[in-house]
Amino acid sequence: MNISPIGVIRNPTKHRSPDSEGTAEARIEVREKFAGGLEGIEESANLLILYWMHLNSPPDRKVLLVHPRGNPSRELRGVFSTRSPRRPNPIGITRVKVLKREGNVLVVEGLDAMDGSPLLDIKKG
């Protein structure tokens, strides 16, 4: 199955662990050809953002056991009960608060995704 980016995440404060909380303002830039899908979105309080966890490139699709939060002192566990970026399909999810819309850009709070992540989807959340 093929998916392609509909935009990009600009999150200047997130260059480190994707597990830490994102609280500062971030920008979600939607490509012009998809901007029509933002119609009325500024009325939403919260949204779910789907993105590609691009720092795991090429994806470590065969990893099935991980240390939670990448902390080796924590016991290994199955990847499907974690949020690790190392997983068969490295799609990330983060819930954000909508602050405002500026044309094809959403300004949001609480975006827990690394700067430069390809944007895959935005949903009611």
Next chain:
Amino acid sequence: MNISPIGVIRNPTKHRSPDSEGTAEARIEVREKFAGGLEGIEESANLLILYWMHLNSPPDRKVLLVHPRGNPSRELRGVFSTRSPRRPNPIGITRVKVLKREGNVLVVEGLDAMDGSPLLDIKKG
């Protein structure tokens, strides 16, 4: 970007609208090669399930405005503030309650996805 199914959703009561609530028991069948990723998952209370909205096939990727819940009496709105399956990347998300695990199968409650949907990911949720 390429994603591939890690299993399939068996949800016998869901053959209609993916927007209605799923409350009955459903089964998430994980392929044997990925079953190691389920280690310890039965300790989780809730999980997020990502799946491919396969009834929209081939995907209507150019649809940017939809009637919420497919109801034509409701005003058109941008697809990104809805859960419509008609969207550029038709990835669905549903939160479930974990009832039990039987080997490579999770038995869950509240799974809001159509029977036969390809499973893409399971996350802490």
